[in-house]
Amino acid sequence: MPAQQQKWLNLFMKVLPLSLLFLLTGCSERFVLLNPKGPVAEVQKDLILWSIWFMLFIIVVIFVLFAIILWKYRERPENLDYEPPDQHGNTLLEIIWTAIPVLIVIALAIPTVKATFELEKPPKESRGVEPIVIHATAADWKWIFSYPEENIETVNYVNIPKDVPVEFKLTAVGGMSALWIPELGGQKYNMAGMGMTLYLQADHVGTFKGRNSNFTGEGFAHQTFDVNAMEKEDFYKWVKETQASAPLLTKKQFNEIIQVGVLKDKLTFSGTHLAWVDFAKPGEHLDNIPAKEKHGTIKLEEVESDHHDNREHESHQHEGH
CATH class of the missing domain: 2.60.40.420 (Cupredoxins -  blue copper proteins)
Structure with missing residues (x-):
């Protein structure tokens, strides 16, 4: 293994245990936000978890696409003179990358607004x-x-x-x-x-x-x-x-x-x-x-x-x- 790669591997092995230790700090019963003792807190916990899982899904998709693009379009000896096609003014792509954040906002806003108005009244239970x-x-x-x-x-x-x-x-x-x-x-x-x-x-x-x-x-x-x-x-x-x-x-x-x-x-x-x-x-x-x-x-x-x-x-x- 080249010396540079070995250096980065050693650094990763040192940082990994510290990262796991940081994650374990959230595994305590004292994290009261996710330990509801009433119907209002239960609704808010569900809303928090929905937001976390939804955004985590987005992050995973982004990193997967990032890895695929890095691998597929990496520089290789046979494509050193490759010139990507000009996509300026591509209507379909512009609609897609405009619609995606709009859909994300809608997916987060609908349950948030619904819960906000619901909690302005006594618990439905x-x-x-x-x-x-x-x-x-x-x-x-x-x-x-x-x-x-x-x-x-x-x-x-x-x-x-x-x-x-x-x-x-x-x-x-x-x-x-x-x-x-x-x-x-x-x-x-x-x-x-x-x-x-x-x-x-x-x-x-x-x-x-x-x-x-x-x-x-x-x-x-x-x-x-x-x-x-x-x-x-x-x-x-x-x-x-x-x-x-x-x-x-x-x-x-x-x-x-x-x-x-x-x-x-x-x-x-x-x-x-x-x-x-x-x-x-x-x-x-x-x-x-x-x-x-x-x-x-x-x-x-x-x-x-x-x-x-x-x-x-x-x-x-x-x-x-």
């Missing part, structure tokens, strides 16, 4: 079941969950019943966050001054990790929470016990909770902050601005100026109509 409504409010850097019907509020954890759809009402006190529970479904943004809705459901009992998937500063890595999926009987038992024994949430306690900073404790209250403030309504999230100004993350005069400009703009639009 539980369409006849009344969803439990939970307001999920993001604050720097903690999560606040309010149960308006049950009159309960928790911090940094949320309990949900198994096999019951959950209608999360998403908003934020300050910066834009994103609620993400990988084993139950994809993320959706929490934004101050507006509300978003996210439907999720657990069909397994267990504790699942939730987090903020949108970077929000120095405490971002600690903005996590636990999702405890339990049997319906256990969930409603917890509701009754909490309503009877948990301390009543006060405005003072709530204002302390939403101050900028990491909160590692898990807290439980009877009553919710929705009784006096709803951060999904425009303007009400400004109550937390002084705390942010103290920590140097925002300037109060800038926010007030922007808010004043927006109000003037809305007023001019109204007068114009």
Whole structure:
């Protein structure tokens, strides 16, 4: 074997084990995206796998064609003076290489669009079941969950019943966050001054990790929470016990909770902050601005100026109509 070929073979034999080791990093149960524990995550997993296998098929076809062309049209002694035919303006070829990417986009877009609209409603497996409504409010850097019907509020954890759809009402006190529970479904943004809705459901009992998937500063890595999926009987038992024994949430306690900073404790209250403030309504999230100004993350005069400009703009639009 020539020395140059031997050199490349030795390099390949050294790189191959490292490549296999890299691939093995994906063989862990901690790869939660492909370990769904609810119908929403199951739909999204199928969509991810469809995209992966479809694109892998395209890659294989390309490399096979690449190898065939390299071999068939390699330079040989008998074709040193070969001149390929001029294919400029070949209508058939131009139609083919234009149609192929269009078909690829269609094949990926149809299931994606279908799944996206489907997931804006409760999971079809539980369409006849009344969803439990939970307001999920993001604050720097903690999560606040309010149960308006049950009159309960928790911090940094949320309990949900198994096999019951959950209608999360998403908003934020300050910066834009994103609620993400990988084993139950994809993320959706929490934004101050507006509300978003996210439907999720657990069909397994267990504790699942939730987090903020949108970077929000120095405490971002600690903005996590636990999702405890339990049997319906256990969930409603917890509701009754909490309503009877948990301390009543006060405005003072709530204002302390939403101050900028990491909160590692898990807290439980009877009553919710929705009784006096709803951060999904425009303007009400400004109550937390002084705390942010103290920590140097925002300037109060800038926010007030922007808010004043927006109000003037809305007023001019109204007068114009």
